[in-house]
Amino acid sequence: MNWGFDDEPLSVAVHEPANAPLAPASIPRHPRRSCDCLRMLDTVTVLTKGGLVLWSKAYSPSVPTVQSRNPVDSLVRRVLIEDLASANPEQGYSKDSYQVKWTFGNEVGLIFVIVYQKILQLAYIDELLEAFKRLFCSLFDAKIRDPDALHSYAEFEQKFDTLLGALEAEDAQKSKRKAPRKFEDTKGYQNTLAAQASGEKAATPDATTAGAGTAPLSEADKLDEKLQALGLGKRSGGKKGTSGGGRKTPQKGPSRSGSSTSLDSSPRSEPKAQRSWVGGVASTVAATGGALDYSDSAASDAAIPSQELIGAHLGSRGHDGLYDAAEMDARESDDDEDDDASAVTATPQKSGGIFSFFQNLTAAKTLTREDLDPMMAKLREDMINKNVASDVADHLCASVTESLTGTKIGKFSSLMKAIKQNLEPSLRKILTPKTSTDLLRDILAAQAANRPYTIAFVGVNGVGKSTNLSKICFWLLQNDLKVLIAACDTFRSGAVEQLRVHVRNLGAVHPGATVELFDRGYGKDPAGIAKDAVSHAAKNGFDVVLIDTAGRMQDNEPLMRALAKLVTVNNPDKIIFVGEALVGNEAVDQLTKFNQALKDFSGVRNPRQIDGIVLSKFDTIDDKVGAALSMTYTTGQPIFFVGTGQTYTDLRRMNVRSIVNSLLAK
Amino acid sequence: MSSEYARVATDALPEALRPDYLTPNAAIGIAFLAGALFLALAAWFLLKKKKGAKRDKVLLTGLSEAGKTVLFMQLRHGETVATHTSMESNESRFSLPTSYSTPTTPGPSVHLVDLPGHEKLRFKYTEHIATTGAIVFVLDSTTIARDLRAVAEYLYDILVNRYTQRNEVPLLVLCNKSELLMALPVEKIRVLLEGEIEKLRTSRAAEIQSLDDSGEQEELLGVEGEKFAFEQLANPVSFAKCSLIAPAGEAHPRGPREVMDFIENVL
Numbered sequence: 031m032n033w034g035f036d037d038e039p040l041s042v043a044v045h046e047p048a049n050a051p052l053a054p055a056s057i058p059r060h061p062r063r064s065c066d067c068l069r070m071l072d073t074v075t076v077l078t079k080g081g082l083v084l085w086s087k088a089y090s091p092s093v094p095t096v097q098s099r100n101p102v103d104s105l106v107r108r109v110l111i112e113d114l115a116s117a118n119p120e121q122g123y124s125k126d127s128y129q130v131k132w133t134f135g136n137e138v139g140l141i142f143v144i145v146y147q148k149i150l151q152l153a154y155i156d157e158l159l160e161a162f163k164r165l166f167c168s169l170f171d172a173k174i175r176d177p178d179a180l181h182s183y184a185e186f187e188q189k190f191d192t193l194l195g196a197l198e199a200e201d202a203q204k205s206k207r208k209a210p211r212k213f214e215d216t217k218g219y220q221n222t223l224a225a226q227a228s229g230e231k232a233a234t235p236d237a238t239t240a241g242a243g244t245a246p247l248s249e250a251d252k253l254d255e256k257l258q259a260l261g262l263g264k265r266s267g268g269k270k271g272t273s274g275g276g277r278k279t280p281q282k283g284p285s286r287s288g289s290s291t292s293l294d295s296s297p298r299s300e301p302k303a304q305r306s307w308v309g310g311v312a313s314t315v316a317a318t319g320g321a322l323d324y325s326d327s328a329a330s331d332a333a334i335p336s337q338e339l340i341g342a343h344l345g346s347r348g349h350d351g352l353y354d355a356a357e358m359d360a361r362e363s364d365d366d367e368d369d370d371a372s373a374v375t376a377t378p379q380k381s382g383g384i385f386s387f388f389q390n391l392t393a394a395k396t397l398t399r400e401d402l403d404p405m406m407a408k409l410r411e412d413m414i415n416k417n418v419a420s421d422v423a424d425h426l427c428a429s430v431t432e433s434l435t436g437t438k439i440g441k442f443s444s445l446m447k448a449i450k451q452n453l454e455p456s457l458r459k460i461l462t463p464k465t466s467t468d469l470l471r472d473i474l475a476a477q478a479a480n481r482p483y484t485i486a487f488v489g490v491n492g493v494g495k496s497t498n499l500s501k502i503c504f505w506l507l508q509n510d511l512k513v514l515i516a517a518c519d520t521f522r523s524g525a526v527e528q529l530r531v532h533v534r535n536l537g538a539v540h541p542g543a544t545v546e547l548f549d550r551g552y553g554k555d556p557a558g559i560a561k562d563a564v565s566h567a568a569k570n571g572f573d574v575v576l577i578d579t580a581g582r583m584q585d586n587e588p589l590m591r592a593l594a595k596l597v598t599v600n601n602p603d604k605i606i607f608v609g610e611a612l613v614g615n616e617a618v619d620q621l622t623k624f625n626q627a628l629k630d631f632s633g634v635r636n637p638r639q640i641d642g643i644v645l646s647k648f649d650t651i652d653d654k655v656g657a658a659l660s661m662t663y664t665t666g667q668p669i670f671f672v673g674t675g676q677t678y679t680d681l682r683r684m685n686v687r688s689i690v691n692s693l694l695a696k
Numbered sequence: 697m698s699s700e701y702a703r704v705a706t707d708a709l710p711e712a713l714r715p716d717y718l719t720p721n722a723a724i725g726i727a728f729l730a731g732a733l734f735l736a737l738a739a740w741f742l743l744k745k746k747k748g749a750k751r752d753k754v755l756l757t758g759l760s761e762a763g764k765t766v767l768f769m770q771l772r773h774g775e776t777v778a779t780h781t782s783m784e785s786n787e788s789r790f791s792l793p794t795s796y797s798t799p800t801t802p803g804p805s806v807h808l809v810d811l812p813g814h815e816k817l818r819f820k821y822t823e824h825i826a827t828t829g830a831i832v833f834v835l836d837s838t839t840i841a842r843d844l845r846a847v848a849e850y851l852y853d854i855l856v857n858r859y860t861q862r863n864e865v866p867l868l869v870l871c872n873k874s875e876l877l878m879a880l881p882v883e884k885i886r887v888l889l890e891g892e893i894e895k896l897r898t899s900r901a902a903e904i905q906s907l908d909d910s911g912e913q914e915e916l917l918g919v920e921g922e923k924f925a926f927e928q929l930a931n932p933v934s935f936a937k938c939s940l941i942a943p944a945g946e947a948h949p950r951g952p953r954e955v956m957d958f959i960e961n962v963l
């Protein structure tokens with residue numbers, strides 16, 4: 031996240047007048063500007079993890095409210111619950127024409143969401159989101175923590191508008207300066223700055239800010255100060271000190287309070303007062319003056335220092351661009367399910383003497399990234415020992431870190447236990463299918479519609495496609511269904527004969543059952559054979575067609591093309607990927623490449639993807655069940671069956687609980 | 697120091713009970729009484745605890761977008777609020793305002809749990825089901841025809857759960873959004889659900905055994921050999937329609953009457 035410095039502004043793709051402020055030529059100079067620019071965002075929302083909207087503002091009436099199409103609901107469903115791997119907090123999530131950015135307030139169990147048009151490249155969104163979160167948390171701390179009543183947060187609206195106005199003004203200022211990009215604005219400069227660390231930082235006028243000579247402030251501190259300068263934050267350094275009595279973030283506490291008080295007392299509006307845009311912003315502030323009741327002092331000069339501070343901010347932001355969330359950590363951890371409100375009110379106040387001594391001794395410890403990192407390394411190693419693919423392990427560790435950072439655990443409770451407690455539901459969530467896995471019910475529905483139900487088995491060589499196909503066939507025959515097996519492996523010699531033996535055996539085990547083999551020999555086009563098989567089945571009253579395909583390595587492009595063709599031509603009801611439980615990292619590679627090939631080579635608009643997984647050779651792996659997790663995580667699709675042995679009856683449904691237990695066991 | 701306290705304490709006792717005056721018989725008697733008292737207290741606490749841990753939860757279940765969180769907030773706070781998809785449960789213990797309750801005599805205390813409806817989070821009901829006294833299953837009357845299978849599967853899972861069966865937990869199927877044009881009538885929804893559960897019953901019975909199955913076989917829902925109907929179940933299943941976001945004038949300030957009555961009856 032580099033503040034969009036490297037992105038060209040989207041001055042050409044302007045759709046509506048509201049976008050105008052992005053174009054360098056049209057920096058508005060009159061007070062109405064703030065109204066225009068507000069329409070750049072579509073929706074801003076604060077919601078609890080339980081789904082309750084605390085505060086929301088819709089700037090555009092066109093955002094769909096139907097849950098299936100609302101971008102916020104979609105975010106919660108697809109990204110936060112289903113854990114869509116392609117979306118992450120840095121890049122945001124795009125839904126239809128909307129871009130959604132979000133951040134968690136873990137301490138208070140809130141989600142902050144900003145929705146805007148994808149076509150806009152708003153460089154200030156990340157800062158806005160963070161400032162939004164900070165402002166909201168600090169203003170309504172008590173309200174948020176009080177679970178016993180519904181509170182109104184309506185007064186936040188004006189504050190948010192002020193914040194937005196200031197950030198947009200800054201952004202407009204930046205794009206105005208943009209045309210010939212100065213060295214000072216480039217990443218290279220920021221890197222130089224970072225290298226120089228503190229000392230000579232204040233050399234150029236653009237970066238002259240928050241007091242030359244003072245120690246560099248952390249990102250979080252700057253943001254706090256900016257909020258203060260806007261008259262939006264907590265009233266003063268002193269107030270902060272007392273209200274945050276419980277906060278003891280070790281490296282930050284002293285430096286922050288010290289510098290913020292010094293800033294409050296110092297005059298800070300000299301160098302930039304003449305800029306033309308200042309008038310616009312100042313009047314914005316004046317116009318929304320009612321919002322500033324909370325601020326301590328002169329609202330009118332508030333906007334100017336904010337600009338300075340923003341400058342400082344820009345100067346040193348850079349490589350990672352993440353605000354350090356540790357700032358607000360030391361608050362009470364929020365526990366939605368904790369009924370007992372007394373704990374919430376009792377803890378954070380400081381009280382002298384013995385009590386505070388005991389509190390220090392037993393008080394819950396706020397988790398920081400640094401606390402978690404060593405444990406995460408261990409957890410990751412444990413998971414990899416259980417055969418979880420390393421990408422998946424990394425991602426899980428990251429998400430556990432994210433959800434635990436900022437929460438509190440008791441001093442005497444073990445960190446590893448807390449981590450595992452946090453991990454258990456997320457593992458269950460990953461492994462729990464998001465759609466029904468009741469194949470029989472699907473088949474009955476197809477039967478009612480008078481058509482055969484088709485299942486294609488795909489996978490790499492030697493994983494047991496034909497074996498598992500015949501096991502599933504056995505189960506279907508037990509349920510009195512008529513099954514046709516289509517031998518579409520026209521590649522490997524002996525494949526058709528193998529199936530023929532299976533069909534003979536199955537017929538012998540189930541006298542009276544209808545099971546047939548549909549084969550056209552070797553070397554033919556599998557897609558055509560499958561098609562013929564399906565029409566043969568429809569004509570002859572078969573209920574299910576099981577399509578056996580040739581095993582193929584995921585990198586073999588000609589064979590993958592052939593598979594995509596088979597899928598496109600026949601559009602089977604289910605595409606089942608057969609994978610070995612033995613694989614580790616390979617599992618992710620196989621699945622992503624199969625899915626990618628189905629997508630790339632299909633040539634249709636909405637390509638099919640793998641619908642489910644059969645995990646074979648599960649009896650060989652003891653407790654190294656990681657492949658089950660890697661596969662479900664990679665595809666988001668369920669494991670329908672697990673192959674556990676050599677006979678037709680060695681087929682099981684996956685039991686989520688037992689897999690989770692094996693994963694978490696030492 | 698401590699002997700001082702002991703002396704003061706002994707002096708405060710009635711004469712007959714002071715150690716110097718106690719006869720051996722009396723001492724045994726007192727010890728016996730104290731023991732009996734202790735046992736009685738322990739038993740009382742245990743019973744109370746057991747009763748406290750007993751099934752006092754009311755679960756709000758159903759698919760996403762049915763209106764569970766809105767219902768929760770109406771029951772809890774008496775307000776209709778804007779919501780998005782939940783990713784965690786909402787849970788609260790409070791006293792339910794009923795027809796007869798006044799500020800001085802609050803209604804019965806309920807422990808209301810609003811579970812997220814997303815398929816991947818559905819397993820959360822299993823954490824609560826053992827201590828559940830009543831279940832409200834909320835569904836969207838307008839999309840029931842489309843989502844019939846998903847709704848029926850969730851309902852089936854709840855009904856077939858061994859705790860639901862063992863405890864005969866009453867269940868209310870709340871057909872929300874009945875004010876909308878597309879809404880199906882309650883009777884129709886009931887018939888649809890019964891038909892779908894009938895099919896699920898067959899397919900579930902034929903399902904492949906699960907890994908690490910402890911041999912616990914799910915019981916067949918309803919009566920074997922007959923078409924499934926909710927009356928066949930041991931636990932009472934009732935249906936009601938409601939409109940949580942009712943047109944102006946008809947709105948229930950504190951949640952729909954049907955739900956309040958249901959919970960009141962159960963508690």
